[in-house]
Amino acid sequence: MLEVKNIDVFYGEFQALFDVSLKISEGETVITVGPNGAGKSTLLKTISGLLRPRSGSITFFGQRIDGLPAHKIVELGIAHVPEGGRLFPQLTVWENLKVGSYLKKSRQDFPLAVKEIYQLFPVLDERKRQLADTLSGGERQMLAIARCLMSKPKLILLDEPSSGLAPRVVSRVFEFVHQIKSQGYAILMVEQNVRKALQLSDRAYLMESGRMVKEGPKQSFLEDPYIKKVYIGL
Amino acid sequence: MFELYANALVNGILLGGVFALLAFGMNLIFGVVKIIHLAYGQCVMLGMYLVYTLVVQLKIPIILACLISLPVMGIVGVVLQWLVINPLLKAKANPLTQLLALAGLTIVVENLAQVTWGADLRGLNIQLPLISVGDIYLRTSNLIAFLGALITLGGLYLFLNRTYLGLAIRSIAQDVDSARLMGINPEKIYYITMAVGGLLTGLIAAFFSPIYAVHPHFGGSFTMMAFIIVVLGGIGNLLGGFIGAFVIGIVTSVSAVLTSTEIADIITLVIFIAVILVRPQGLLGIRISR
Numbered sequence: 001m002l003e004v005k006n007i008d009v010f011y012g013e014f015q016a017l018f019d020v021s022l023k024i025s026e027g028e029t030v031i032t033v034g035p036n037g038a039g040k041s042t043l044l045k046t047i048s049g050l051l052r053p054r055s056g057s058i059t060f061f062g063q064r065i066d067g068l069p070a071h072k073i074v075e076l077g078i079a080h081v082p083e084g085g086r087l088f089p090q091l092t093v094w095e096n097l098k099v100g101s102y103l104k105k106s107r108q109d110f111p112l113a114v115k116e117i118y119q120l121f122p123v124l125d126e127r128k129r130q131l132a133d134t135l136s137g138g139e140r141q142m143l144a145i146a147r148c149l150m151s152k153p154k155l156i157l158l159d160e161p162s163s164g165l166a167p168r169v170v171s172r173v174f175e176f177v178h179q180i181k182s183q184g185y186a187i188l189m190v191e192q193n194v195r196k197a198l199q200l201s202d203r204a205y206l207m208e209s210g211r212m213v214k215e216g217p218k219q220s221f222l223e224d225p226y227i228k229k230v231y232i233g234l
Numbered sequence: 235m236f237e238l239y240a241n242a243l244v245n246g247i248l249l250g251g252v253f254a255l256l257a258f259g260m261n262l263i264f265g266v267v268k269i270i271h272l273a274y275g276q277c278v279m280l281g282m283y284l285v286y287t288l289v290v291q292l293k294i295p296i297i298l299a300c301l302i303s304l305p306v307m308g309i310v311g312v313v314l315q316w317l318v319i320n321p322l323l324k325a326k327a328n329p330l331t332q333l334l335a336l337a338g339l340t341i342v343v344e345n346l347a348q349v350t351w352g353a354d355l356r357g358l359n360i361q362l363p364l365i366s367v368g369d370i371y372l373r374t375s376n377l378i379a380f381l382g383a384l385i386t387l388g389g390l391y392l393f394l395n396r397t398y399l400g401l402a403i404r405s406i407a408q409d410v411d412s413a414r415l416m417g418i419n420p421e422k423i424y425y426i427t428m429a430v431g432g433l434l435t436g437l438i439a440a441f442f443s444p445i446y447a448v449h450p451h452f453g454g455s456f457t458m459m460a461f462i463i464v465v466l467g468g469i470g471n472l473l474g475g476f477i478g479a480f481v482i483g484i485v486t487s488v489s490a491v492l493t494s495t496e497i498a499d500i501i502t503l504v505i506f507i508a509v510i511l512v513r514p515q516g517l518l519g520i521r522i523s524r
Binding site for chain 2: 074
């Protein structure tokens with residue numbers, strides 16, 4: 001469904017991505033691992049339209065999307081949960097979810113969708129009138145993911161969902177990602193918590209210094225001695 | 235003597251309502267478009283000249299003239315966004331350039347007004363009856379302006395809290411990139427915000443027209459007033475602006491009775507400086523540390 005082909009991305013004169021390619025099929029969960037500064041977040045931002053590639057192409061269901069503004073790309077069905085969730089701190093939990101359904105096609109289903117989310121996360125129901133700012137780290141991450149579901153996406157880009165969370169909370173977030181995965185959404189996740197993320201995934205990419213250096217099914221990553229040594233630490 | 239102070243207090247509150255509307259417009263534009271609209275008072279002035287022209291020169295009934303000034307000033311807001319603000323945003327101009335551009339706009343508007351309507355005072359010359367409540371006398375025009383401002387603020391509150399468009403405006407004010415990821419087009423929201431801000435200048439002009447006579451430098455003092463209120467309340471904080479407006483309105487009119495109009499301005503500014511010394515972020519502002 002998504003195909004990234006040979007993209008180069010720059011911040012001003014600084015090149016962050018070199019000739020990066022990546023593919024995701026429907027219903028697939030793909031993880032990209034790599035050290036800090038490898039360009040993983042840049043890759044997600046480029047797919048969702050916050051950044052533009054200088055060369056190469058990105059297609060979604062056969063349609064070129066590189067060059068489209070971010071708000072048009074969401075409309076096509078790609079939802080991006082940025083690192084740290086990027087909630088609207090001065091909006092309530094309920095209002096954050098409502099903004100999530102801003103797209104014309106998702107507005108009508110909002111009451112139903114929000115009910116489903118509350119069933120999945122009773123804690124968001126309890127706190128629906130609280131400002132997002134007052135939530136704990138784990139609750140914020142859950143709300144950020146829940147908010148992106150409101151737009152009825154086909155592909156979800158998750159940027160470091162476990163970043164800055166306590167280990168116990170991390171497990172809950174991954175459990176949630178697993179639930180979403182089993183509902184049939186395609187997921188492209190960028191994660192530092194390599195072992196947990198690999199276990200969730202179908203396929204993985206390794207990114208270093210702005211380049212894709214390895215691609216393969218999850219088993220090949222779990223067994224790769226280099227990845228084990230550097231990223232899993234066994 | 236007591237009635238005099240009570241009168242000043244009540245009129246200060248009435249004035250505060252319109253100031254609140256003025257500050258709301260400036261605050262909204264700053265919060266969303268991230269531009270200090272230095273020509274905001276001048277836009278109110280344009281609206282007043284429009285009402286003056288319609289009523290005195292074209293003999294149109296005042297109510298109709300006021301209703302016409304709303305959409306026209308809304309369009310002026312959109313045109314300003316298109317001609318002045320959008321190019322600044324597109325060029326990623328630094329804040330100083332933005333301020334200079336808006337300051338330049340005030341000069342353009344003031345001189346345009348002087349060329350078109352001359353330097354004389356232009357008033358509607360209508361006398362509305364005074365309303366007496368016990369020993370306190372209220373000017374009908376001030377009372378209409380106050381009630382109208384409160385109703386408008388209530389409507390704006392509902393608009394910002396209950397509609398998708400209002401929610402989009404608040405989201406953009408808090409995190410532009412995140413809002414884009416929700417499918418919100420910032421450029422469209424900027425235009426809408428400037429249109430709402432423009433509508434408000436038209437409405438304020440309608441409220442001011444029976445109260446004040448307008449002249450080419452009329453807008454400057456109101457831009458200053460709005461800016462002081464916005465900073466006093468905490469820049470970008472709508473509730474802070476609301477409270478700040480009443481503080482400034484009451485302080486100005488009560489100290490005018492105690493001393494004189496000129497001294498009242500000094501007292502208002504001294505109080506403003508004192509508040510900012512103690513709370514640099516304003517009454518309800520949040521201190522941002524970078």
